[in-house]
Amino acid sequence: MNQATDLPALKLSKSTFLYGCQCHRRLWLYKNCYNERELPDKETLAKFSAGTDIGMQARLLFPGGVDASAQGPLFLHQSIKNTIQYIRQWHSIIYEAAFQYEGVYCALDILVKKKGKWYAFEVKSSLQVREYHISDAALQYFVISRSIPLEDFSIIHLSPEENEQGKFTATSVLPRILPLQAFIGKKIAEFREVLDSNSPPIVAKGDHCFKPFACDFQKICEQK
Numbered sequence: 001m002n003q004a005t006d007l008p009a010l011k012l013s014k015s016t017f018l019y020g021c022q023c024h025r026r027l028w029l030y031k032n033c034y035n036e037r038e039l040p041d042k043e044t045l046a047k048f049s050a051g052t053d054i055g056m057q058a059r060l061l062f063p064g065g066v067d068a069s070a071q072g073p074l075f076l077h078q079s080i081k082n083t084i085q086y087i088r089q090w091h092s093i094i095y096e097a098a099f100q101y102e103g104v105y106c107a108l109d110i111l112v113k114k115k116g117k118w119y120a121f122e123v124k125s126s127l128q129v130r131e132y133h134i135s136d137a138a139l140q141y142f143v144i145s146r147s148i149p150l151e152d153f154s155i156i157h158l159s160p161e162e163n164e165q166g167k168f169t170a171t172s173v174l175p176r177i178l179p180l181q182a183f184i185g186k187k188i189a190e191f192r193e194v195l196d197s198n199s200p201p202i203v204a205k206g207d208h209c210f211k212p213f214a215c216d217f218q219k220i221c222e223q224k
Helices: 014-022 025-032 042-061 075-088 129-145 174-196 218-223
Strands: 093-101 105-115 116-121 148-162 165-170
Touching: 014 025, 014 105, 014 129, 014 174, 025 174, 042 105, 042 116, 042 148, 042 165, 075 093, 075 105, 075 148, 093 129, 105 129, 105 165, 116 129, 129 174
Parallel strands: 116 148
Antiparallel strands: 093 105, 105 116, 148 165
8 A cells, every 4th residue: 555644635525526527616615615605404414314324324235344434524634544554454344444645535435355355335325326426436446546456346326126235236337437537637637726726717607506416605606
């Protein structure tokens, strides 16, 4: 593992990368005007809670792992260091394994080592793999593979019917994310330029304000 213990400042994460893909202005506002965002409503919070519950249930597919979860946004570096430690201690199942590459941070729901090879699993509460899940996974693969080689990357999602994994189905997305690696690197460089700017980019309102999720800075865009 080539992860250094002296970690750089974290500029991008899985969430902010997807914000940048949705809208450069949303990315800039999230980093610079975070306290001015619209807070999620009860329905959105309920969805977040349900997603967290599904993630905990999916851990039962790989019991006995160690948890590297960050205990809040101020502890991301510690989560990365915990992950490094667990890998060096030969743990074969790590929940919320955290990695960074040149200031780009991501956490993975479940990391599993089988027969000397690492397998990545990301849990989603949908009944199928969606397009934005692919962008999500492509970034995670880009970051994680700089530290450890990944044999496969799968999305664990809900199954409409019971199967050998109970209520879940694991779908490999490796063939879809490998061709996106150059795109991911290009976008990271692009988003760094956005974040280094002293003012938000000018972006006209459009369908991107609502896809794949509604932006929480729409009121700011209407005012300015």
